[in-house]
Amino acid sequence: GLKIDGQGESVGERDGDGGARTSSLKFWSEDPKSLIKTGSGYWKYVPESGNRRADEDPSTSLPYVRSGGDRDDLYVRFFTWYDYETRFGALGKLIDKCLFRPLLGWATAWSFDRLRLWIEREISPEASRDRALVYALSRGTMAFIWFYHGLVPKLLYHDRAELDLLSRIGTAPEHLHVAATLAGVVEMLFAFLLIIFWRQTWLLWVTLVLMLAGIPVVAVSAPEYLRAAFNPVTLNISLAVFAAVALITRRDLPTAANCRRKPTNPT
Numbered sequence: 001g002l003k004i005d006g007q008g009e010s011v012g013e014r015d016g017d018g019g020a021r022t023s024s025l026k027f028w029s030e031d032p033k034s035l036i037k038t039g040s041g042y043w044k045y046v047p048e049s050g051n052r053r054a055d056e057d058p059s060t061s062l063p064y065v066r067s068g069g070d071r072d073d074l075y076v077r078f079f080t081w082y083d084y085e086t087r088f089g090a091l092g093k094l095i096d097k098c099l100f101r102p103l104l105g106w107a108t109a110w111s112f113d114r115l116r117l118w119i120e121r122e123i124s125p126e127a128s129r130d131r132a133l134v135y136a137l138s139r140g141t142m143a144f145i146w147f148y149h150g151l152v153p154k155l156l157y158h159d160r161a162e163l164d165l166l167s168r169i170g171t172a173p174e175h176l177h178v179a180a181t182l183a184g185v186v187e188m189l190f191a192f193l194l195i196i197f198w199r200q201t202w203l204l205w206v207t208l209v210l211m212l213a214g215i216p217v218v219a220v221s222a223p224e225y226l227r228a229a230f231n232p233v234t235l236n237i238s239l240a241v242f243a244a245v246a247l248i249t250r251r252d253l254p255t256a257a258n259c260r261r262k263p264t265n266p267t
Contacts, residue, residue, distance in 0.1 A: 011026050012024045020047065042082075105261055109261060114129065117252055134245065141242055146194065159180075162183075212236065
């Protein structure tokens, strides 16, 4: 795979009042493939007491535990800032502005939320990463299956088996192709909804219920399809399992949306 070398080092730490601590760093890369040439930044941790405000972002105000016992009214606010110079002239600046910097900012915020879950829920960053990956694979695979089955057998080719199943459930012969097209469009739209509304659970429940309900419908209307090489039993159960896995892993997932992404004064 592609490998890019880079270095970084801490350039100083400062302890402030009330347990606040600031750590400064710089980083650089002499690798000609690296978009980043040189950069610097800091992390700041500010313990605070009292109840968190209702609008407080959870990933910038985390529970704080001192030695000697837990305190529900103590928490830590995290701040970070960094900037860097890019290579490749105007093209590098364009890539950085449109793609690299937003992606790096998202990754930083997402990592902060994993830290929040570690402190608040005792879910390690590795476990948060793995759960997020399982959720993404489950939901992404569901979206792909919905999209593919809507586009290829229904919308593009009006597959004979699709038309036959529609006929078995009562669709008039003259309306079969229209019904197949409409069903394909609906399934493709459903796939897009699964991606756009990434955290919505009702789409998962709809998938789970429809897939499980579809098996007895096919068993009654067209039982010969249940013994085919590619049949509704394996497809529907697979989709139902993906939906169930996504429902199980969706809780306490890290999200970059919990972080404030605009500059703020940490003092």
